[in-house]
Amino acid sequence: MAGNEFDLINRYFKSQPVTRRDVDLGIGDDAAVITVPENCQLVVTTDSLVAGNHFLPDADPVKIAHKALASNLSDLAAMGAMPAWCSLALTLPEPNEPWLAAFCEGFYKLAEYYQVQLVGGDTTKGPLSITITLQGVVPAGKAIRRDSAKVGDWLYVTGNLGDSAAGLDVILKGNAPKNETENTLLNRHYYSEPRVLAGQALREIASSALDISDGLVADLKHILKASNVSAVINADTLPVSDELMAFAGGEEAAAKIALTSGEEYELCFTVPESHRGAVDAAFAHTNTAVTCIGQIRHGEGVTVQWQGKPVDWSLSGWDHFSE
Structure with a gap:
């Protein structure tokens, strides 16, 4: 060239x-x-x-x-x-x-x-x-890092999760979307909205943060390892869209997709108890929904709960188009 x-x-x-x-x-x-x-x-x-x-x-x-x-x-x-x-x-x-x-x-x-x-x-x-x-x-000194989550911090995510994986599934079928739900999910896979304003709003309240590019469970482990803590995710509180619910065919199926969907470009972040009351005010001008989905604990790894009880779901990782 x-x-x-x-x-x-x-x-x-x-x-x-x-x-x-x-x-x-x-x-x-x-x-x-x-x-x-x-x-x-x-x-x-x-x-x-x-x-x-x-x-x-x-x-x-x-x-x-x-x-x-x-x-x-x-x-x-x-x-x-x-x-x-x-x-x-x-x-x-x-x-x-x-x-x-x-x-x-x-x-x-x-x-x-x-x-x-x-x-x-x-x-x-x-x-x-x-x-x-x-x-x-x-x-100077205000960058949000992965290594500062503490036991007792609350775990949050922005937006909805799972739409990108569902959109990729539509793409990989090789056919045109067969309904408006599939068309919406396909576009959400490609047209994610980076949470730039939300990230800036978190400077004063978040103890750690990262973006969800490889799936919530996989990416959260980076924070946990860097901070030497563990986490509990309440899967029944994960924010999912109506389109994902219709596509998945049920709440649990949608939650499993939401836990592993990559290329979401939503933010996952932790907030100390002392700053929890400031979350809604911080996000008021960002036009971004935010949901508390769990908490940071002692130990290692991620525990997934459904309606208060631990579950042993097989959660495959995000694999782009190579599958």
Whole structure:
């Protein structure tokens, strides 16, 4: 793609809807130059999406672009950071301008919403893949970490859980959605909403947080291991959508999906008892639902309860498209 690289960059990436005043030098030089606000720390994350693993090769590039940027935005949200700048490394089997135009449409729409400026990247020839490095800022000392959950903290999640896995199941069937429920779930798989405002609201009240990318049970274990604690999840309190209930065919089936569904990009976080009364007020301006689903305990691992009694459910992990 070497002969077309600069033409593609000029045509699709130099013109974009976001121009931040803190970007001193953006696309067009060897590297970007950025002014970081005083008394802030830089927060950096990188995610790669590979065709055949994270999305099907013939998937709508508008949806792929949203998903790629949303996964990075969600990482910063979990840290309580404000997104600002990103770079994009795009590998394409061949120059495909209709695909690229649609990809940029989805990418820039989400980037503009969160005022993220594309400041650099690379294009190359090879199997279809997308790698985004997103940078943001957080007030010094205010980043939310995984290693500070304490025994007695309450366990919360944002939004609804399980829709992404159900949407993936619809996609993997290989047919068009057969009803409005399946169509809604499919779109929720691709068009997740990063909880950026919610993450910033948690800076003063959460003891730990992360985003749900590999499934609630799998991801929660990262907090538990880093903090040397265990957790109890009350599965009957998990927030699930009406569409998931209809798709799963029952409360327990929906709860099992909610426990393992990945690429949700909802936040899972812990709150000390002393801050529990502040949760609703903190979220009042974020337009984000929040649900208490359990508590942090002594010990190791995750215990799942249903209506107050421990259950031994077989919970398979999230496996993208590779199944």
